Amino acid sequence: MTHRTTRSRAGRTAALVAVLLLGVGLVPPLANAAGVRGATTGTSSVTAGTWGVTAATTSMVFTLSLDQSSKVTDTGSVALVAQSYSVTVSTTALGSPTFRVFQCAVAWVANLCSLGLGTPVGGTLATPSTTLLTSTTALAVGAAVYLQVEPLLVLSSTTVTLSTRVTSPGQLRAPIRTNQ
Amino acid sequence: MSKHTRNDDQERSYGKLAVAGLLIASVGLLATAGVYAGLTATATGAEQVTSGSLDLTLTPDVGVGFSNFTGKMAPGDTDNVYVNLNNTGSLATAAGMTLGVAGLPLNALANGLVVGEGLTVAATQCSVAWTLVTGVCPGATTPVLATTQVSALSTPAALLNVPTLVAATGQVAHVQVSLGLVATETSTNGVAPGSTIQGLTTTLTYTFTEQQRTGVATNQ
Numbered sequence: 001m002t003h004r005t006t007r008s009r010a011g012r013t014a015a016l017v018a019v020l021l022l023g024v025g026l027v028p029p030l031a032n033a034a035g036v037r038g039a040t041t042g043t044s045s046v047t048a049g050t051w052g053v054t055a056a057t058t059s060m061v062f063t064l065s066l067d068q069s070s071k072v073t074d075t076g077s078v079a080l081v082a083q084s085y086s087v088t089v090s091t092t093a094l095g096s097p098t099f100r101v102f103q104c105a106v107a108w109v110a111n112l113c114s115l116g117l118g119t120p121v122g123g124t125l126a127t128p129s130t131t132l133l134t135s136t137t138a139l140a141v142g143a144a145v146y147l148q149v150e151p152l153l154v155l156s157s158t159t160v161t162l163s164t165r166v167t168s169p170g171q172l173r174a175p176i177r178t179n180q
Numbered sequence: 181m182s183k184h185t186r187n188d189d190q191e192r193s194y195g196k197l198a199v200a201g202l203l204i205a206s207v208g209l210l211a212t213a214g215v216y217a218g219l220t221a222t223a224t225g226a227e228q229v230t231s232g233s234l235d236l237t238l239t240p241d242v243g244v245g246f247s248n249f250t251g252k253m254a255p256g257d258t259d260n261v262y263v264n265l266n267n268t269g270s271l272a273t274a275a276g277m278t279l280g281v282a283g284l285p286l287n288a289l290a291n292g293l294v295v296g297e298g299l300t301v302a303a304t305q306c307s308v309a310w311t312l313v314t315g316v317c318p319g320a321t322t323p324v325l326a327t328t329q330v331s332a333l334s335t336p337a338a339l340l341n342v343p344t345l346v347a348a349t350g351q352v353a354h355v356q357v358s359l360g361l362v363a364t365e366t367s368t369n370g371v372a373p374g375s376t377i378q379g380l381t382t383t384l385t386y387t388f389t390e391q392q393r394t395g396v397a398t399n400q
């Protein structure tokens with residue numbers, strides 16, 4: 001009986017050691033598995049607009065004091081509240097002509113804007129010079145505005161170059177808040 | 181006659197030896213059997229355990245939820261969607277909910293030239309459902325994520341006020357996710373600069389991740 005009891009204790013001890021060893025082996029995986037996470041996802045796509053205006057005529061050569069015009073179109077996908085023009089007046093061989101830029105919502109006819117003078121954009125441009133003019137005319141996508149460059153005292157060939165500028169976000173339409 | 185007696189005595193001695201041997205063998209067998217009986221003793225107990233679940237769902241709150249913006253986004257614009265985050269599992273969550281946003285392609289509408297430009301995301305929780313038309317929360321608002329660049333969310337960011345954000349089972353969070361675009365960019369003669377955000381498209385995947393509550397030790 002005593003012998004049997006001793007053997008039973010030995011068996012239990014062995015079983016306990018086995019369980020402990022098994023436990024030591026299992027604890028690290030269980031600890032790793034304890035960090036259960038739940039996740040959920042949603043998807044959306046977005047496209048940025050484009051902005052800019054294009055002048056149909058960007059270079060005008062004046063040999064006489066005759067007005068010339070250029071159609072400016074909003075070629076981007078975003079409406080505008082303003083646009084700028086970098087106007088460069090070249091040197092001239094004779095005299096000191098000056099230039100002014102006017103804007104009209106419709107095409108110029110016989111140098112007149114709907115029988116008016118149009119809206120001045122900036123002040124008088126000297127020769128030679130480069131000036132950045134800004135118009136606060138709102139332009140819808142695809143819409144156009146018409147510029148007219150009016151020279152004064154042109155005695156020899158002088159070139160006026162137009163370069164358009166549109167800068168975000170200040171010259172773009174007011175921000176839109178969409179709820180969907 | 182005496183010879184006969186000696187033979188009888190010898191036979192008795194042999195018999196005694198045989199009996200003793202049998203007795204010793206029997207005791208040995210019984211002892212061995214006792215040892216094996218002790219090694220096969222067993223005791224059993226039964227216990228049942230069920231693991232909990234950790235489920236987070238994303239559904240529209242008002243409106244269509246996450247979807248494609250059909251318009252062309254301009255710098256300064258804000259596109260809001262309204263979603264419900266719902267803890268539908270049987271386990272509560274711990275602090276540490278995160279939001280990661282992955283862009284495909286990765287440009288996230290940024291030209292990479294100016295720090296701080298590109299798409300941004302902000303999130304705000306409302307105590308009740310949002311009002312779609314106005315984008316106003318009729319209840320109390322709680323900021324969940326301050327305005328953050330999408331490019332910075334490729335590594336998930338911890339959301340604020342998580343204890344009130346689906347921490348308990350069955351709890352719903354009404355969240356407004358605001359997508360914005362920041363960019364200062366000049367187009368010349370109708371042409372965008374060489375490195376531009378204009379006209380770019382990206383698909384954003386928002387991933388909300390929650391962590392289970394800490395383990396509980398039960399003694400019973």
